Amino acid sequence: MAVPKRKMSRSNTRHRRSQWKTSAPALIRCPQCRDPKLPHTACPTCGTYNRRQVIDPA
Amino acid sequence: MPKPAKGPRLGSGPAHEKLMLANLATSLFEHGRIKTTEAKARRLRPLAEKLITKAKRGDLAARRQVMTVVRDKSVVHTLFTEIGPRFADRPGGYTRITKIGPRHGDNAPMAVIELVAEAMGATTARGPAPSAAPASAPAAEPAKDEETAADDAVEAKDEAAADADSGDEAKAADDADTAEAAEASTDGDDDKAEDKK
Numbered sequence: 001m002a003v004p005k006r007k008m009s010r011s012n013t014r015h016r017r018s019q020w021k022t023s024a025p026a027l028i029r030c031p032q033c034r035d036p037k038l039p040h041t042a043c044p045t046c047g048t049y050n051r052r053q054v055i056d057p058a
Numbered sequence: 059m060p061k062p063a064k065g066p067r068l069g070s071g072p073a074h075e076k077l078m079l080a081n082l083a084t085s086l087f088e089h090g091r092i093k094t095t096e097a098k099a100r101r102l103r104p105l106a107e108k109l110i111t112k113a114k115r116g117d118l119a120a121r122r123q124v125m126t127v128v129r130d131k132s133v134v135h136t137l138f139t140e141i142g143p144r145f146a147d148r149p150g151g152y153t154r155i156t157k158i159g160p161r162h163g164d165n166a167p168m169a170v171i172e173l174v175a176e177a178m179g180a181t182t183a184r185g186p187a188p189s190a191a192p193a194s195a196p197a198a199e200p201a202k203d204e205e206t207a208a209d210d211a212v213e214a215k216d217e218a219a220a221d222a223d224s225g226d227e228a229k230a231a232d233d234a235d236t237a238e239a240a241e242a243s244t245d246g247d248d249d250k251a252e253d254k255k
Binding site: 042044049054 | 170
């Protein structure tokens with residue numbers, strides 16, 4: 001079974017993990033209530049999509 | 059070689075998937091709209107639309123074919139008596155999937171799949187805004203025409219009458235002329251009154 005020959009250095013580990021990044025979601029304004037929402041998704045604030053009521057807002 | 063069904067596999071086996079899709083279709087026809095994961099909604103849509111097409115056909119053979127999927131007789135009855143005739147003039151596209159964002163707990167993307175309730179040709183989504191704009195635009199344009207005609211009449215009555223030879227514009231110009239004439243007469247009276255004073 002193939003096994004690592006050497007211990008991974010702290011530097012290499014931290015260099016690798018420095019590339020774990022998050023990105024902010026692209027948000028748009030709801031045309032109904034002007035709150036930010038995910039695109040192509042019903043607004044979680046007012047529950048509308050394309051001005052049509054889809055869900056009851058929480 | 060059989061072509062695999064479009065979309066993701068569901069459940070832990072083909073039988074499980076078939077049962078889940080049948081139950082989802084039954085719930086959709088029973089309630090009109092159901093909230094489920096987006097993957098299940100995307101798999102349910104073609105099945106449900108094929109069942110509705112069979113319901114539109116409405117004969118006994120179609121009913122027996124639907125009964126192999128939807129096991130509930132009362133749901134099949136509502137499908138054939140209410141849902142099928144409602145979509146009589148709609149050539150497919152009976153369901154609508156709207157994404158509603160991730161679910162709390164496992165972050166699964168959720169969606170609402172519903173039977174389309176609006177009549178054919180009805181502009182549902184963007185209806186109010188664009189319909190309001192054209193409605194206001196034609197209302198504004200004749201006013202502008204009358205104003206321009208009135209301006210023309212003010213500037214040169216004869217030219218305005220000559221330009222507006224045909225149809226409504228001529229009538230508008232005539233109306234403007236008469237109005238202008240009336241105003242002129244009143245103005246003249248005022249002028250005379252002022253002259254007398």
